[in-house]
Amino acid sequence: AQSVTQLDSQVPVFEEAPVELRCNYSSSVSVYLFWYVQYPNQGLQLLLKYLSGSTLVKGINGFEAEFNKSQTSFHLRKPSVHISDTAEYFCAVSERDSSYKLIFGSGTRLLVRP
Amino acid sequence: DGGITQSPKYLFRKEGQNVTLSCEQNLNHDAMYWYRQDPGQGLRLIYYSQIVNDFQKGDIAEGYSVSREKKESFPLTVTSAQKNPTAFYLCASTARGANVLTFGAGSRLTVL
Numbered sequence: 444a445q446s447v448t449q450l451d452s453q454v455p456v457f458e459e460a461p462v463e464l465r466c467n468y469s470s471s472v473s474v475y476l477f478w479y480v481q482y483p484n485q486g487l488q489l490l491l492k493y494l495s496g497s498t499l500v501k502g503i504n505g506f507e508a509e510f511n512k513s514q515t516s517f518h519l520r521k522p523s524v525h526i527s528d529t530a531e532y533f534c535a536v537s538e539r540d541s542s543y544k545l546i547f548g549s550g551t552r553l554l555v556r557p
Numbered sequence: 558d559g560g561i562t563q564s565p566k567y568l569f570r571k572e573g574q575n576v577t578l579s580c581e582q583n584l585n586h587d588a589m590y591w592y593r594q595d596p597g598q599g600l601r602l603i604y605y606s607q608i609v610n611d612f613q614k615g616d617i618a619e620g621y622s623v624s625r626e627k628k629e630s631f632p633l634t635v636t637s638a639q640k641n642p643t644a645f646y647l648c649a650s651t652a653r654g655a656n657v658l659t660f661g662a663g664s665r666l667t668v669l
Contacts, residue, residue, distance in 0.1 A: 452597065475656050486561075486647055486660030487600075494656070533599060537656060545658060547592075549599040 445470045447536050449548035457556050458526055464519040464551045466534030476517040477535040477545070478508055487533060493517065504528070529555045559584045561661035563648050568666050570635075570642070578633045578664045580648035587653040589631035593617060594645040594663075603646075606631055635666060643668045 446469045456462045468474065475494050479487040491502025498510040508519045517534060534548040561582045570576045580589065588607045592600040602615030606625040620639025625631055631650075635642045645665050649658040 447599075449599075477657070479660075484663070484665070486563075486649075486662045487658070488660065489657055492657060544602070544605070547600040549597055 445474070445536055445538060445546045447534050447546055447548035449534055449551045451551050452549070453552045453554060455554045455556060456524055459523050461522050462520065462524050462528075462553065464532050464534075464553065466517045466519065466548060468515050468517065468534075468536045470515075470536060470538060473539045475537045475539060476508075476510060477537075478502065478506070478517070478519050479533045479535060479547075480504075481531040481533065481550075483530075490519070490532070524553070524555050526555050526557060528553060561648055561650055561659060563646075563661035563664050566662065566664060568664060570666065570668050572668055573637045575634055575636050576642075576666065578635070578646055578648075578666070580631045580633065580661060581629055582631075582648075582650045582659075582661075583629065584650060584652070584659060585628070586650035586659070587628070588651045589625070590649040590651075590658065591615075591621075591623065591631070591633045592647045592649065594647060600647065603633065642666055 448467045450465045477492045478490040480490050481487045491500045493500045493510045501507045506521050531550045533550050535545045537545045564579045590605040591603040594600050601617050603621050604623040606612035622634045647663045648661040
């Protein structure tokens with residue numbers, strides 16, 4: 444069975460500093476990987492996705508993530524964060540032959556301080 | 558603009574009452590989903606439907622029911638059998654063969 448682990452429940456960081464949000468997954472088959480962002484009392488919106496090809500994926504708002512198959516990781520990074528990046532970030536995985544069913548991690552709250 | 562509309566945004570309910578959350582999409586998406594979100598637990602799948610008049614249980618379907626009579630609509634009923642219904646409920650949809658979910662803004666249910 445698939446699972447997703449986000450090791451950090453909250454990550455505080457100062458404005459303009461770099462940040463990495465960690466995500467590890469478990470699956471016995473090939474997967475698709477996603478990062479979604481959720482602002483307070485709103486739905487989720489897609490930041491970026493890995494389906495195939497280059498393991499470095501670039502998304503919206505300056506975020507990027509790298510798929511590492513040997514370490515089963517898909518960490519999210521941004522070189523310089525803004526106050527407006529304060530939000531909850533969710534990593535998600537789906538199996539390639541049942542891509543309609545996403546499994547979400549527990550989320551990481553990114554708190555950007557001035 | 559196309560999107561997903563969830564209503565109501567906030568809902569209060571007394572114990573023992575059923576309540577229905579609405580989800581409507583104008584994206585012409587085939588598949589629709591209901592997720593429950595609790596603090597620190599991420600999103601858990603309640604029910605999903607890949608075509609009209611068909612739906613499947615997700616990981617936490619007990620105490621919930623759904624219907625899919627129209628492609629655009631996928632209402633969720635939280636029944637009195639759901640022991641801990643206070644949560645944030647998210648509806649999502651996706652096109653056939655696609656793998657990216659589009660989410661609604663959510664409905665927050667509080668049981669008093």
